[in-house]
Amino acid sequence: MASIEFKRVEKRYADNPPTVPGLDLHIRDGEFMVLVGPSGCGKSTTLRMIAGLESVTSGELWIGDRLVNELQPAARDVAMVFQNYALYPHMTVFDNMAFGLRVRKQPASLIKSKVEQAADTLGLADLLARKPGQLSGGQCQRVALGRAIVRDPQVFLFDEPLSNLDAELRVQMRGNIGRLHREFATTSVYVTHDQVEAMTLGSRIAILNRGELMQVGTPMELYNDPDNVFVAGFMGSPPMNIVPVQNRGAGLKNALLDLPRADLGGLAGELLLGIRPEKLHPAAGSPDHWPRLRAKVEMVETLGAEMLVHLGDGSERMIARLPGLQLLTPGQTLELALDPDAIYLFDRHSRQRIRTVQPVAVAEAVPCT
Amino acid sequence: MHLIQRALALWLCLCAVQAVAQEELLLWHGYRGAERQALEQLLDDYNRSQSQVRVRALAVPFGSYADKLSAALPRGQGPDLFIFAHDRIGGWASAGHSIAPIDDFVRPQVLERFPDNLLGAMRYQGSLYGLPFNFKSTALIYNRALIDSPPATTAEMIAQARAHTDRQHGRFGLAYSYTEPFFHGALMNGFGSGPFDAQNRLALDSDTNVRSVQLLTEWVRTDGVLPEEPNSTLVTNLFNQGRAAMVISGPWMLGEIDPQIDYAVAPLPRLSASGTPLAPWVAVEGLFLSPWSDSKEAAYRLMEYLTARESAEQMAIAGGQLPANLGAFEHPQIASNDVAMAFRQQLETAVPIPNLPEMTLLWKPLENVLKKVVKGAAQPAAAMQRLQRDLQRDIAALQASQSRDAGPAQLPAWLWGLGLFLLLAAVTALLKLRRRIAATWRHNRTAYLYILPAMLGMLLLVFFPLLYGLLLSFTDTTLLNENTPLASRWLGLDNYVGILGDWNLWYGAGAERSINFDNFYWTLLVTVCWTASNVLLAVGLALLLALALNKPIFGRAWFRVLLILPWAIPNYITALVWKGMFHPQFGVINQALQIFGIAPVAWFDSVGASFFTGLVTNVWLSIPFMMVVILGGLQSIPRELYEAARVEGAGRWFQFREITLPLLKPVLIPAIILSVVWTFNMFNVIYLVSDGAPAGANDILITKAFRIGFEKYQYAYAAAYSMVILALLFCYALWQTRISRTMEAAR
Structure with a gap:
């Protein structure tokens, strides 16, 4: 087991702008780090640099106490699970799992016991004689996991391992991977573009955008305390409502909202306000001092226990996650209350969080209507 | 109505009259370029000069000409008359139905147009099979910048050649395709009677023939005046680059000589030892008559016309040929042409290529022997003796196949039995499956129609030839008997026994033992x-x-x-x-x-x-x-x-x-x-x-x-050989299919 440290690591292909421009990231020993971000954000490249499949253009990459920039993949003692499983189609499940051990010329008896043990853990014991072509997607993925764990490496690397599976299997495999990590407690780096996977699996999550690290933290830190609009918008489904507002000195205002005075000091007039859909509550039953908004219902997505209400008025749109009890029809006007503790302000230009001020003067809040 | 009938009747009458009045003759030739133009001009003139006969000429591409003749003539589908080299006469005459003698038509005064040796080329077993049209022989072509006067004897020739040989710089005094029997014929004929003796028996191991090979070996190995592994391209190139002082070649080379080279042609020299001249082989193109022609008389008259002096002059002047009617050489325009006259002079000593059918068997094996001997890999006498033995065997095989059709023969009973059995089996199968066949036909009519052309093609181009080849392999069909009935050629399994049962892996014994290739x-x-x-x-x-x-x-x-x-x-x-x-x-x-x-x-x-x-x-x-x-x-x-x-x-x-x-x-x-x-x-x-x-x-x-x-020309033996190859590949394919199938299964 080992920690992983990126020190100003840059990856650049030819003369193009860098894919990863100077990454600083510390992955702790035994941690399950999820790299998440939209496609093209450099997360896979970052993972492949750890594996040694991509070279590091500049900076330092450490695994444990070794600088691995120039080290061959074989020497890094990492195991990787690929998106397409990368199973050898001409070998049986057993041979696939034994591959790494055979490369290392382990004695046959040891290989056998290790592979069988891993197969037991993953429920593959009956499939050892089959070839990948005869397996389902989930089974293939388990073989790929098995191939990684028999080697007992310092680091596990996962490159979107679940993206080829259907939704149900994905949930199941997510459980498996989580269980394995708890069992082996091996340092793991997991790449995904799916924030649900990130939230459920990660000890910590690193969110990347265009090669830049946006924020690192535990899932709840990122969810509750986003550093910027990108993180706020990336985590959660549906994402946080982000709407532009005017700072009128005496309050924040836009087409939907009219929040009472807040001490906004010298902040620019144009700001972004964020609030998660679940922090919009039906006005009835909410504390009186919570600010209100009235908006037209544009569309309702009923999910059973809850519903997503799309509110819109011309240019501004918001989504509210409400209990699925009431009957709403498009066109109807709805009054909602905003949880004042869950309102975030962002700079409109830097798109960074403004932490210096409390957006709503709660004590003095006055209902809009 | 009445009127129309009358008009029709009249038109039919006219056609009939025309048909009676005008015979049509078809002439095949293999000429191109100037030769073709000259010939067609002559034929046009002929057509204009009279109205009874109309001659149509067909120029067959040279490469396929011989095959086309061999395929068409015996089946009565060829031309009325054709122009071809004389060396096939024997084969055609032996095979029968390919070529007709002209003794019944020929007028004695016409024969006076030609020299004896050219007429002799047209004779086979006492019959005259055509009129000679033109001739081609080799002669000595020399570079006048290097050679002042052509050598009169072989010793002189070699002496001059040695003076111009510089092997280091790729220069040679003499160059010719000496391993090709056509060229070596000049030496064989110079020493003696050529490959056959006076009774037309094969005599390759005769003292004179062995000496001819010895002399060649001396030129190549001792005198070293000749290049290695010669061929016509190499000879031409060497001459054009001025790196060969003298070459032995024929009129066909003249067109390829670089205009910069000042050359002259002279007859081949005399053998220094005996004083007899080297006698190159001459190939005579003749006009031949098809036995199937309905207008043999008219065809013969056309032959006379084409070999008349005026025609010969025209073919020489416009077509560049060396006419067989030697009278044409008196024409001032030809008489002043040194090159033409040199070949004319060479004709005096030239010998026609034997037109015996056995001759066709001789080219390749003799070439192999010559190649071997000049490299010192074999002794002339021993090599020629062995060649004589091998060729006698091959000739015997051909003659046996030819003589067998004299006796009555029958296809073996089992063959009929097998045929009957197969037929019965097919009919039974058809009857048994007729419902299913009808049903599938109804269901998949379009599909069957789609594959029909391919099936027909396969049937015609694959299965029929295969079956034909199989049948052929049980016979002793050769060049000489391919037109006789199948029954008279039936041999059974002898060819296969001959191929697979031949355990003569070695030649000779003791120190001289060598692999039988x-x-x-x-x-x-x-x-x-x-x-x-x-x-x-x-x-x-x-x-x-x-x-x-x-x-x-x-x-x-x-x-x-x-x-x-x-x-x-x-x-x-x-x-x-x-x-x-x-x-x-x-x-x-x-x-x-x-x-x-x-x-x-x-x-x-x-x-x-x-x-x-x-x-x-x-x-x-x-x-x-x-x-x-x-x-x-x-x-x-x-x-x-x-x-x-x-x-x-x-x-x-x-x-x-x-x-x-x-x-x-x-x-x-x-x-x-x-x-x-x-x-x-x-x-x-x-x-x-x-x-x-x-x-x-x-x-x-x-x-x-x-x-x-x-x-x-042992067609049946070759067919059996091919069947063995097919069987080998078939076994390989079976084995391969099994391998692939296990592989599929393993995947």
Whole structure:
């Protein structure tokens, strides 16, 4: 087991702008780090640099106490699970799992016991004689996991391992991977573009955008305390409502909202306000001092226990996650209350969080209507 | 109505009158260019000069002319008369129904137009088969800048030649295709009677013939005035570059001589020892009559017209021919042409190529012997004696096949039985399955219609020839009896017994023991070695190249194009290029070897070296296809597999062995199967590069079958040979299918 440290690591292909421009990231020993971000954000490249499949253009990459920039993949003692499983189609499940051990010329008896043990853990014991072509997607993925764990490496690397599976299997495999990590407690780096996977699996999550690290933290830190609009918008489904507002000195205002005075000091007039859909509550039953908004219902997505209400008025749109009890029809006007503790302000230009001020003067809040 | 009937009747009458009044004659020839124009002009004049006969000429492409005649004539489908070289007369006359004697038509005064030797060429077994039209013989062509006056004797010729020979700089006093029997004929005829004695019996081992070979060997090996491995292109090139002072060649070379070269033609010199002149063989083109012609009289009159002096003059002046009617040489325009007159003079001593059917068997084996002897690989006397024995055997085989049809013969009863049984089986099957056949036909009528053309094509082009070949293999069909009824040719399994039961693996005994290269098992061994080594090398090298080109190396796209390029060149051209490069004296390979101080290799002299030339050529030809196939296979292997293996710690060799090779199998195995079949039957490379040298040692089964069929004219034996090849490949295919099936199952 080992920690992983990126020190100003840059990856650049030819003369193009860098894919990863100077990454600083510390992955702790035994941690399950999820790299998440939209496609093209450099997360896979970052993972492949750890594996040694991509070279590091500049900076330092450490695994444990070794600088691995120039080290061959074989020497890094990492195991990787690929998106397409990368199973050898001409070998049986057993041979696939034994591959790494055979490369290392382990004695046959040891290989056998290790592979069988891993197969037991993953429920593959009956499939050892089959070839990948005869397996389902989930089974293939388990073989790929098995191939990684028999080697007992310092680091596990996962490159979107679940993206080829259907939704149900994905949930199941997510459980498996989580269980394995708890069992082996091996340092793991997991790449995904799916924030649900990130939230459920990660000890910590690193969110990347265009090669830049946006924020690192535990899932709840990122969810509750986003550093910027990108993180706020990336985590959660549906994402946080982000709407532009005017700072009128005496309050924040836009087409939907009219929040009472807040001490906004010298902040620019144009700001972004964020609030998660679940922090919009039906006005009835909410504390009186919570600010209100009235908006037209544009569309309702009923999910059973809850519903997503799309509110819109011309240019501004918001989504509210409400209990699925009431009957709403498009066109109807709805009054909602905003949880004042869950309102975030962002700079409109830097798109960074403004932490210096409390957006709503709660004590003095006055209902809009 | 009445009127129309009358008009019709009148028109029909007119047509009939016209048909009676005008006979049509069809004349086939193989001329092109000026010769063709001159001939057609003559025929136009003839058509205009009279109204009874209308002559139509058909120019048959020269390459297929002989085959077309042989196919059409016996079946009565050919022309009324045709122009062809005289050496086939014997074969045609023996085969029958191909050519008609003209003794009944010929007028004695017409025969006075021609010299005796040319007329003799037209005679076979006492009958005159045609009128000579023109002649071609070799003579001495010399470079006047180097040779002041042509030599009168062979000793003089060699002395002059030696003065102009500088082997270091590729200069030779004398050059000609001396290993070709047509050219060597001049020596054989000069010494004695040529390959046949006065009674037309084969006499290759006669004292005079052996001496002719000894003299040639002396010129090549002792005097060293002749280039190695000559052929007509080489001779022409040497002469045009001024690097050959004298060449022996015929009128066909004149058009290819560089205008810068000031040359002259002279008759060949006399033999110094006996004082007799060297007597080159002359090929006489004659006008021949088809036995099927309805207008033989008219055809003969056309022959007279075409060989008349005026016609001969026109063919000489406009067509550039050397006319057989020697009166034409008195025409001032021809008499003043030194070159034409030199060939005219050479004709005095020239001897027509024997027109015996046996002659066709002699060309290739005699050439092989000459090649061997001039390289010192065999002694003239012994080699000629062995050739005499072998040829006598082949001739006996031909004659036996011809004489057998004299006796009554019947197809064996079992053949009829088998035919009847098959017919009955087919009918029973049809009756039994008629419901199903009708039902499938109704259901899939469109589908059957779609495959009908392909089925017909297969039937006509594959199954019929196959069956015909099979039937042929049970007969003793040869050039001489192919038109006789099948029953008289029936032989049974003798051909197969002859091929498979021939255990004469050696020639001679003791120290003189040598491998019998004509033996089937030797040829089979060579074929197997040939196939295995080719496939192994081609696949191995193609794999290496494909692996290299699969990496993102610099200029990859260009390398790919360059490596695929040999594929775009027709393989016989590539083969000829390689043959040229392997030429022992002028080939680039030996010259390169010499630059590095390595002794030049006589590529076609030893079994191993000669095998190597074919191997290199064929591997060169095979690599592009193999490489493309393998490259495609490599690119279909997902990159992640290699990445996974790298992460797992596998090195390159391990990756290649454990991933690349197993995953290439699905492409490699079909490619190897194809390659095996192609190589096994690779006719072009063997035939064109090494030509089986030395002495047929490097022939593979398919070239051997060709030689038996088209150099020895034992068609049935060749058919049986082909059937054996087919059976071998069939076994291979069965085995291969089983392998592939187990592979499929394992996947």
